Amino acid sequence: xxxxxxxxxxxxxxxxxxxxxxxxxxxxxxxxxxxxxxxxxxxxxxxxxxxxxxxxxxxxxxxxxxxxxxxxxxxxxxxxxxxxxxxxxxxxxxxxxxxxxxxxxxxxxxxxxxxxxxxxxxxxxxxxxxxxxxxxxxxxxxxxxxxxxxxxxxxxxxxxxxxxxxxxxxxxxxxxxxxxxxxxxxxxxxxxxxxxxxxxxxxxxxxxxxxxxxxxxxxxxxxxxxxxxx
Numbered sequence: 001x002x003x004x005x006x007x008x009x010x011x012x013x014x015x016x017x018x019x020x021x022x023x024x025x026x027x028x029x030x031x032x033x034x035x036x037x038x039x040x041x042x043x044x045x046x047x048x049x050x051x052x053x054x055x056x057x058x059x060x061x062x063x064x065x066x067x068x069x070x071x072x073x074x075x076x077x078x079x080x081x082x083x084x085x086x087x088x089x090x091x092x093x094x095x096x097x098x099x100x101x102x103x104x105x106x107x108x109x110x111x112x113x114x115x116x117x118x119x120x121x122x123x124x125x126x127x128x129x130x131x132x133x134x135x136x137x138x139x140x141x142x143x144x145x146x147x148x149x150x151x152x153x154x155x156x157x158x159x160x161x162x163x164x165x166x167x168x169x170x171x172x173x174x175x176x177x178x179x180x181x182x183x184x185x186x187x188x189x190x191x192x193x194x195x196x197x198x199x200x201x202x203x204x205x206x207x208x209x210x211x212x213x214x215x216x217x218x219x220x221x222x223x224x225x226x227x228x229x230x
Contacts, residue, residue: 041161049216052087154212169204171222195225
């Protein structure tokens with residue numbers, strides 16, 4: 001009786017073809033998966049920060065527009081730190097000055113110069129200058145500048161979806177993978193179509209957002225694209 005089967009050569013050729021296909025498709029698949037994870041985490045963070053502001057308004061009588069004090073030690077103060085410490089799940093043991101790897105602000109400061117980082121118990125973190133208040137912001141405009149929608153411009157901060165874990169790269173639409181102090185478009189807003197070009201798009205674990213009134217909103221082209229506004 002003749003038995004049908006594959007020869008060793010046929011098996012090896014098939015495995016080689018599978019290997020080539022995997023090599024070509026795996027990087028793109030991993031990139032898409034990473035982007036989706038970052039987008040989901042950003043949306044979760046923005047929702048959490050929005051809920052915190054609205055809860056603070058109901059319970060304490062102020063939201064992000066009422067963070068009048070630059071304080072990072074007393075949770076009872078009417079400050080950004082106080083709002084986050086009182087209305088979110090903060091890991092007080094980790095939170096502190098100079099604990100984040102990068103920061104995106106007006107001066108493009110990075111790492112540990114004058115910044116405070118609040119670490120949340122879900123592993124995310126939020127970094128901002130210790131001088132941040134709702135009266136004089138660290139973004140492209142004054143934090144209390146009223147915009148066309150009736151809300152203040154808000155305080156620019158850096159949200160890291162996974163805290164201390166890498167890669168600690170600020171998401172951007174400028175094809176920059178490292179050494180990025182700030183995304184140009186945060187200071188000079190432009191069309192979100194920049195992120196439509198995959199060769200420009202770097203969606204990693206850090207995003208610039210603004211805290212304005214009772215809301216957290218994406219700031220800059222990469223954050224707007226990831227949040228779904230692009």
